[in-house]
Amino acid sequence: MKKEDELIIRYLNQNISEAEVQKLDQSLKENSDLRKRFYDQVNVGAALEAEFSSPLPEEKVISFKQRNSMVSMLGIAASFILVIGILGYSFFNTKESIATLASNENAAWESSLPTLEGSELSAGLMTLKSGVATIRFSSGAEVVLEAPAEIELQSAMQGKLLKGNAVVHVPESAHGFTLVTPTGYAVDHGTAFGVSIMNNGKISDFKVLEGEISLHSPKGQSLFLLENESATLNDYGIGKKIVLSDDQPLQIPEREDKVLRIQTEGKCQSIIRNDQIEHLDQDYLMVKLDTGSNPYERRSLFNFKQDQVDWSKIKKSRLRLNLVPCGFGHRVYLPKTNRFNLYALAGFTGVESWGNLKWEDAPTTESATLVGKFEIPRSQERGSITIESNELLEFLKSNNASEYTFILTRETTETRGSGMVHAFASDSHPEASGPTLELSF
């Protein structure tokens, strides 16, 4: 993007300085192509405004009702089911099993319900922190969740998705399965559909993969969606129906791209400058820069191996780390923002054995290439860190090795002694996933 194009966006968002406006003004006057791009951007902005802000044009719903009075009937029926569902949930909340946890794929749960694969689940709230999981309601309806997600199991015929993305498959036995979201609910008439809760629950986006569903807003609007149709439920009601063209494959979150995920398989560890390994823990990849001569400086090393692919053909590369608290040190003794560097080495350089590597024997940052930088505010306890830089991509492509070793360092020190040690989940961490390298081709 050229500088002027960025100025257009910033002008439209009013995030621009006086000098920049003058510069944009001059460029617009002189450059008719830039003016065309300006009109395009304003026009797109106006369309987005219509899409995101307006209450649904009434006629969409009304015309539908005229065509088929069954819709309102179904709406009423569905709300009836909903009321019964909620009543059933609150008044007859016995510990009766209403679903099974059909599968966990690298899933980390937070729930008072059992979270082992195959567990019987009663009504209750489940939070999926990472990974993908499938819940099979006893009616037969199946919900595949993608983390981070939160779902409340309400009855065999009803669940409430509070957060996250899910794909719902409903066999014939479970026609009428209701998926409630913070902005309304969808009744399934025998289908598969995708749903995403966005903007802190303000918007739920539905896409029908096959079959049909009906959407219902709290105000009583309803809309039928057929295969390849999509619409959102928001605070204003039901958004416009969008027909997705056949040539555009639906983007279902967990099948988004052909992504190859590589994990460290035991080859990850922290090292400490004074080699006092009692200050390390194998579940964490620890990183710290301390004051003085840095006796407690910690770095983390991890290795990804994959010899089945041609690394030179990667289109995209992403390194994911999960920040987790490890309990060492105080965050108040850190600067507000902490900077980290990621270095890469092609191959398995210098590391003879993982597990008890000494500082002296470990590869140095000087021998490696800086491929990424990121920042973490001291207040942040958890979260997924994604490093996606051109340097990383170039490094992986140009070396075309079968394995790569990374060194993670903290560049910022502490404001006084016993500052916090930053930690990322290692591949043995009980809850969060270890480092993952994602490649798309």
Added chain:
Amino acid sequence: MRFKSERDKHTCFLGLFTANEASIHGYVRRLVYKREDAMDVMQKIAIVLWKKFDQLQSDNDFRKWSFGVARFEVLAWRRDLARERERLVLSTETIELMAEELDHKAEQLDLEKEAILQHCLGKLKIDQRSALQDMYDDESNTPALAQKFGKSITGFYQWIYRIRQRLAECAKQVADAT
């Protein structure tokens, strides 16, 4: 134009105005970057059009005439903004130049906008759509949004720009095909 009664005049005006309101609004919206401002300007335009409706020679001139009024009101908006110095705005010359060009492009751009709504938005990936939505909901919060989508601030702007550019390109293809 002459009318038999005030009631006739009213009916006639309402018919013409309703038929053209969307395109006038589109025109104003492309020159006035703030949605709320565009609505204010629209209101003023409606009042002026009604007050001066007697001066209109023929029904067929309504669009041209209303666009002229709109252009004038947009420039008044620009002048008021510059006077208040609260927000930054392009120069009068540039806005005049754009107003002239946009007059000729209005129908094409209206078609393209409709194409975006009916067709192109549905082609977005979920994260692209939610980024646009987040930007729309709180544009002032770009640094936090950039972080949310794992991008640097400049990278985020570029990404948003590319998504919007893709929507614009899609709109042109669809509009040209229809």
